[in-house]
Amino acid sequence: MIQQLKTGVRKAQRAADNAQIRATVEAIIADIEARGDEAVREYAAKFDKFEPKSFRLTQDEIDACIASLSRQALEDIKFAQAQIRRFAQIQKATLRDVEIETLPGVVLGHRNIPVNSVGCYIPGGKYPLIASAHMSVLTAKVAGVKRIVACAPPQNGKPSAEIVAAMHLAGADEIYCLGGVQAVAAMAIGTDSIAAVDMIVGPGNAFVAEAKRQLFGRVGIDLLAGPTETMVICDDTVDAELVAVDLMGQAEHGPTSPAYCITTSKKIAAELPAATETVLARLESAPTARTAWEDYGEIILCDTDEEALAEAERLCSEHVQVMTKDPDWYLARMTRYGALFLGQRTNVAYGDKVIGTNHTLPTQGAGRYTGGLWVGKFIKTHTYQRVLTNEASAAIGEVCDRLCRLEHLPGHAEQAAIRVRRFGGSNAAGQAA
Ligand SMILES: NC(=O)c1ccc[n+]([C@@H]2O[C@H](COP(=O)([O-])OP(=O)(O)OC[C@H]3O[C@@H](n4cnc5c(N)ncnc54)[C@H](O)[C@@H]3O)[C@@H](O)[C@H]2O)c1
Numbered sequence: 001m002i003q004q005l006k007t008g009v010r011k012a013q014r015a016a017d018n019a020q021i022r023a024t025v026e027a028i029i030a031d032i033e034a035r036g037d038e039a040v041r042e043y044a045a046k047f048d049k050f051e052p053k054s055f056r057l058t059q060d061e062i063d064a065c066i067a068s069l070s071r072q073a074l075e076d077i078k079f080a081q082a083q084i085r086r087f088a089q090i091q092k093a094t095l096r097d098v099e100i101e102t103l104p105g106v107v108l109g110h111r112n113i114p115v116n117s118v119g120c121y122i123p124g125g126k127y128p129l130i131a132s133a134h135m136s137v138l139t140a141k142v143a144g145v146k147r148i149v150a151c152a153p154p155q156n157g158k159p160s161a162e163i164v165a166a167m168h169l170a171g172a173d174e175i176y177c178l179g180g181v182q183a184v185a186a187m188a189i190g191t192d193s194i195a196a197v198d199m200i201v202g203p204g205n206a207f208v209a210e211a212k213r214q215l216f217g218r219v220g221i222d223l224l225a226g227p228t229e230t231m232v233i234c235d236d237t238v239d240a241e242l243v244a245v246d247l248m249g250q251a252e253h254g255p256t257s258p259a260y261c262i263t264t265s266k267k268i269a270a271e272l273p274a275a276t277e278t279v280l281a282r283l284e285s286a287p288t289a290r291t292a293w294e295d296y297g298e299i300i301l302c303d304t305d306e307e308a309l310a311e312a313e314r315l316c317s318e319h320v321q322v323m324t325k326d327p328d329w330y331l332a333r334m335t336r337y338g339a340l341f342l343g344q345r346t347n348v349a350y351g352d353k354v355i356g357t358n359h360t361l362p363t364q365g366a367g368r369y370t371g372g373l374w375v376g377k378f379i380k381t382h383t384y385q386r387v388l389t390n391e392a393s394a395a396i397g398e399v400c401d402r403l404c405r406l407e408h409l410p411g412h413a414e415q416a417a418i419r420v421r422r423f424g425g426s427n428a429a430g431q432a433a
């Protein structure tokens with residue numbers, strides 16, 4: 001039996017909230033399209049109280065950011081980037097160009113080509129999410145992207161030194177202190193001061209995610225990576241404190257971040273509400289995390305792993321931590337999620353910051369059709385073909401001629417037929433079939 005012991009009080013409000021966000025974003029994009037830099041400036045002043053001479057950082061400003069960091073901070077950023085780079089390189093190696101003779105004289109192939117220019121959005125409204133610089137900029141660099149633009153909003157009226165350092169160390173070619181819809185739209189549409197890019201990537205709040213959604217088509221996007229969602233699937237092999245720490249740890253991202261506990265343990269289900277209070281009492285971010293938990297938190301008690309699996313699949317959470325006696329049982333069966341965190345020894349924060357997997361992950365059910373950001377998202381696979389012999393050209397041409405006529409396309413049919421006439425004998429079709 002599946003029992004919903006706690007549900008988020010604001011969950012039903014979600015659709016109305018989303019409609020409001022859609023309208024706001026649409027208006028900002030239209031305005032930036034019409035008025036370019038002038039509009040970008042006004043939105044930066046309005047939303048971020050930021051009015052610099054130039055949004056683009058000079059090399060001197062970048063150097064000053066790096067110089068302001070402690071040695072430890074720089075070493076830690078470099079350590080994280082080394083892990084992310086290594087895993088991205090290994091993933092890239094799985095992508096191979098192919099060329100194969102599929103029929104005698106018929107050669108088909110594909111080439112993997114990096115996107116030429118990419119705009120990376122690094123979130124920084126509430127917290128400076130330094131790690132997002134590694135996840136987007138560094139991964140694009142490993143993919144071979146030639147021009148990498150990076151944008152992050154100001155923190156307390158100036159660029160975040162840590163984010164700027166991470167962007168630079170990851171290989172960003174242009175760094176702007178610009179946030180929100182105005183940053184995403186400026187990079188996608190292009191203005192007098194920012195040349196348009198081919199693709200926008202990176203996580204962000206609901207406004208940023210919606211801006212990417214609306215701009216998709218005009219530019220490519222990686223995926224919809226909006227407000228963080230976290231899920232813990234657990235049984236009696238863990239205790240309520242660890243579960244509460246892992247749920248509240250991610251709930252601090254923002255007041256609209258769902259945190260789900262799916263458990264087969266009656267004990268954890270009973271103890272979790274009090275345990276979350278204990279954990280919140282020691283977090284500075286408690287007001288945000290508490291709102292997220294009250295508005296969107298859920299506790300679901302199941303009798304069996306099969307039921308827990310079904311609930312996890314239904315909710316399709318961005319992060320799914322499995323702390324049960326056999327986490328691999330879930331690894332083998334789950335099909336809808338952003339990323340899995342298997343066993344008590346790891347957790348979402350490791351993945352968010354340092355372990356090496358990408359933290360930009362699908363939210364709001366996008367895990368049904370895509371995984372997270374990875375080097376492959378920056379790489380386009382383009383096919384090509386050539387035909388080596390007259391015989392092969394005529395053989396394919398005869399079948400093609402007939403198939404085009406089935407579709408009532410005489411122009412297409414003639415493209416095939418002229419080749420049959422020029423290159424072929426009459427029995428060529430039989431050889432190709
Ligand atoms: N899915 C993922 O992979 C992933 C990873 C990391 C972080 N995140 C999410 O990224 C988000 C970061 O959010 P954030 O807000 O701290 O930073 P952010 O940088 O995404 O957004 C800040 C910007 O939002 C804009 N903004 C704020 N209020 C607005 C309004 N009312 N109208 C229009 N624009 C407005 C401002 O321009 C500001 O610059 C969090 O929700 C976090 O959960 C997601």
Ligand SMILES: [Zn+2]
Nearest residue numbers: 228250253352
């Ligand atoms: Zn997180």
